[in-house]
Amino acid sequence: MDLVGACRAFVYVSDRGSFTVGAAAARIPQPVASRRIAALEKHLGAPLFDRSSRRATPTRFGQDMLPSARRLVDLAEAMEHDAQRARQAPFALAVPDTCPTRELALLTAQARREGLRLDPRPAPPGDRAQLLRSREVRAAVTCVPPEEGTWTVPLGLATTVEPRVSVTYLETLRVGRTDPPSDARRVWIQPEDDVPHVRDPLTRIRDAVGLQPAQVAVASSLTSAAAEALGSTDLLLCAPGQARDLGLHWRPAGELQLARGYDVAANDAEDADRVREALWEPLARCLGTSAGDEDGD
Amino acid sequence: MNDEALLRELRDELDDGGLHGSFLVRDLRTGEEVGIEPDLELPSASLVKVPLAVAVLDRVHRGELDGAAQILVRPGRVTTPGPIGLTRFRHPARIAIDDLLYLSTCLSDSAASDALFDLTPPTEVAATLRAAGLRGITVRHTMSTLNETPADRLSHAEVDLAHTLAIGAATPGRGHRIPQLDVTRANSGTARSFVDLLQALWTPSRIHPEVAARVRDLMTANVLRHRLAPDFSSDASVWSSKTGTLLNLRHEVGVVEHADGQTFAVAALTASRVPAYSQPGAEALMARVARTLRDHLRAA
Numbered sequence: 001m002d003l004v005g006a007c008r009a010f011v012y013v014s015d016r017g018s019f020t021v022g023a024a025a026a027r028i029p030q031p032v033a034s035r036r037i038a039a040l041e042k043h044l045g046a047p048l049f050d051r052s053s054r055r056a057t058p059t060r061f062g063q064d065m066l067p068s069a070r071r072l073v074d075l076a077e078a079m080e081h082d083a084q085r086a087r088q089a090p091f092a093l094a095v096p097d098t099c100p101t102r103e104l105a106l107l108t109a110q111a112r113r114e115g116l117r118l119d120p121r122p123a124p125p126g127d128r129a130q131l132l133r134s135r136e137v138r139a140a141v142t143c144v145p146p147e148e149g150t151w152t153v154p155l156g157l158a159t160t161v162e163p164r165v166s167v168t169y170l171e172t173l174r175v176g177r178t179d180p181p182s183d184a185r186r187v188w189i190q191p192e193d194d195v196p197h198v199r200d201p202l203t204r205i206r207d208a209v210g211l212q213p214a215q216v217a218v219a220s221s222l223t224s225a226a227a228e229a230l231g232s233t234d235l236l237l238c239a240p241g242q243a244r245d246l247g248l249h250w251r252p253a254g255e256l257q258l259a260r261g262y263d264v265a266a267n268d269a270e271d272a273d274r275v276r277e278a279l280w281e282p283l284a285r286c287l288g289t290s291a292g293d294e295d296g297d
Numbered sequence: 298m299n300d301e302a303l304l305r306e307l308r309d310e311l312d313d314g315g316l317h318g319s320f321l322v323r324d325l326r327t328g329e330e331v332g333i334e335p336d337l338e339l340p341s342a343s344l345v346k347v348p349l350a351v352a353v354l355d356r357v358h359r360g361e362l363d364g365a366a367q368i369l370v371r372p373g374r375v376t377t378p379g380p381i382g383l384t385r386f387r388h389p390a391r392i393a394i395d396d397l398l399y400l401s402t403c404l405s406d407s408a409a410s411d412a413l414f415d416l417t418p419p420t421e422v423a424a425t426l427r428a429a430g431l432r433g434i435t436v437r438h439t440m441s442t443l444n445e446t447p448a449d450r451l452s453h454a455e456v457d458l459a460h461t462l463a464i465g466a467a468t469p470g471r472g473h474r475i476p477q478l479d480v481t482r483a484n485s486g487t488a489r490s491f492v493d494l495l496q497a498l499w500t501p502s503r504i505h506p507e508v509a510a511r512v513r514d515l516m517t518a519n520v521l522r523h524r525l526a527p528d529f530s531s532d533a534s535v536w537s538s539k540t541g542t543l544l545n546l547r548h549e550v551g552v553v554e555h556a557d558g559q560t561f562a563v564a565a566l567t568a569s570r571v572p573a574y575s576q577p578g579a580e581a582l583m584a585r586v587a588r589t590l591r592d593h594l595r596a597a
Contacts (some may be wrong), residue, residue: 204457
C-alpha cells in the first residue's frame with residue numbers, strides 16, 4: 001500500500017475534521033481519501049475514525065497514530081523538497097577546449113530545458129580525465145578510439161593555400177634528395193589530438209613514408225599550432241569545422257583515416273547515460289561532428 | 298661560417314632527421330680534420346669487412362693462404378629483403394679466396410665474409426689491426442651472429458617493432474638488450490678509428506703496400522652506392538668505400554680522391570631513432586652532413 005499517501009489523507013482529514021474538506025486540502029478526490037484511510041485502518045489493524053459521529057473524529061487509536069503519521073508526511077515533503085534542490089544543483093561537465101563558445105551556450109540552454117543546470121568546463125584531454133578523477137566535475141567528454149566513440153569527428157590536414165587535390169598524402173611532404181632540409185613542411189598536432197589513437201598512427205605513417213621525425217610535431221596550444229599553419233606552408237591536423245573557423249582549407253589525409261572519438265565518462269553511470277541521451281544533438285554540434293556540420297557547409 | 302656555428306647547424310639537422318652519430322673527415326695530405334662526436338663508439342655492422350679483407354690479404358701476401366684456393370661455401374638461404382650474394386644462395390658453391398674477398402668487400406655478402414672468417418677468425422683479424430698500430434676497432438664475432446636480430450624473427454609487416462626495440466632497448470654505458478647493438482659485446486668502432494684505418498690504407502703505413510693497394514681496389518669496386526656515393530662521386534673524383542647497415546644503424550666509410558690529388562677520408566656512423574626499415578631521407582641527410590664537413594675542410 002501507499003503508506004505515505006494514506007498517512008497524508010489521515011492527517012489532513014483529522015486536522016480538518018471532515019473527509020470532504022480534508023480530501024480537498026490534500027488535493028485528492030474524497031472517495032480516494034476514504035479508500036486510503038480504510039486501507040490504512042486495515043494495515044494498522046484498528047479503526048482510526050469514529051464513524052458514528054457526523055464530524056470525522058479520530059478514535060483513541062487514531063489519536064495515538066496521529067503524531068507518527070504527521071512525522072512521516074513532513075519527512076516525505078522534506079525529501080521531495082531536497083530532491084528538487086538536488087536536481088537544480090549545477091552539473092559540471094568537462095568538455096574539449098576546442099568547442100566554440102556559441103555551441104557551448106546552446107548546449108547549456110538545451111540542458112536547462114531538460115531540467116539540468118549544466119556547467120561546461122573546457123579543458124584539454126588529460127585535464128578532463130583528471131577533473132573527473134578528482135570529482136571536480138560530475139561527467140567528462142573523454143577521448144576514445146573512433147570505433148568506440150558515441151560521437152566521431154573526421155580529422156584532416158588544413159593549409160592556408162588551397163591544395164589543388166582532394167586528398168593530401170603525407171608522403172608528398174617528404175623532402176627530396178636535392179631540397180634543403182629547411183624546406184621541410186610540418187604537420188602540427190593540437191593538444192586535443194595528442195592522444196595515442198591519433199598521434200601514434202600518424203607517427204608510424206611519418207616514419208613509414210620517410211618524413212623526418214621533426215615533420216610531425218605536437219603544438220603547445222591550438223593557437224600556436226594555428227599560427228604555424230597560418231604563417232607558413234605548414235599543415236594543421238584538425239576537424240573540418242576548426243579549419244573553417246580559422247579560414248584554412250581542409251583535406252582528408254591520403255594514407256590513413258584519422259578521426260576523433262568521444263564518449264561521456266562519469267563517476268555515476270546514470271549521469272553518463274543522461275548526458276549521452278538528453279544532450280546527444282547539441283554535444284555533437286559542440287564537438288563538430290560531420291552531422292553537426294551539415295547546415296554550415 | 299666558423300666551425301662551431303657550422304657544427305651546431307649540422308647537429309640540429311641530424312637531430313631533426315632523427316639521427317645521431319659519429320662523423321669525421323680528414324685531409325689525408327695535411328692531417329687536418331673536422332667532425333661531429335668523432336670518438337662516439339657504435340657497433341660497426343658490415344664495416345668490419347674492411348679489417349677482415351686486410352687480415353686475409355695480409356695472410357695471402359705472407360703465403361699463409363693461397364688466393365686461388367677454392368673453398369666450398371655453404372649457401373646462406375636467407376630470404377628476407379636486404380642481404381645479397383652467397384647469403385641468398387640456395388646451393389653450395391666452390392669459390393676462390395680472392396673472389397670471396399670481392400663478394401665480401403664489394404657486395405657486402407655476409408656468407409662470403411663468414412667463409413673468410415672460418416679461415417681467419419675474429420681474434421686473428423683483431424691481432425692484424427693491433428700489429429698495424431690501429432686501435433679503436435674491435436672485432437669480436439662473425440657475420441652470422443649479426444644477422445640473428447629481432448628483425449629476422451618478425452615478419453616484414455612488423456619490422457617497425459624490431460626497430461622500436463633496437464632504438465629503445467639501450468642500457469647505460471652504451472650497452473644494449475640486443476647483443477649486436479651492445480658496443481661492449483659487438484664489433485665496434487668510432488669515426489676516428491675508421492678514418493685511421495683508411496689513412497693506413499691510402500698512405501704509407503705498417504700495412505704492406507701491396508695489401509693496402511688490393512684493399513683500396515676492392516673498396517673502389519664497391520657496388521653499394523646509395524648512401525654517401527651520390528654526394529661524393531663525379532667524373533673528377535673517385536669514391537672508394539664500404540657501407541654497414543644493421544637495424545637502425547647506417548654507416549659508410551670511404552675515401553674521395555680528386556683529380557687534382559686532394560684526398561679526404563670520410564667516416565659517417567649513425568644510429569636512427571626512427572622505427573622504419575627504409576629511410577632514404579636519413580641516407581641523404583648523412584651524405585649531406587658528410588659532404589658539408591668535407592667542403593668546409595677543403596675550403597679552409
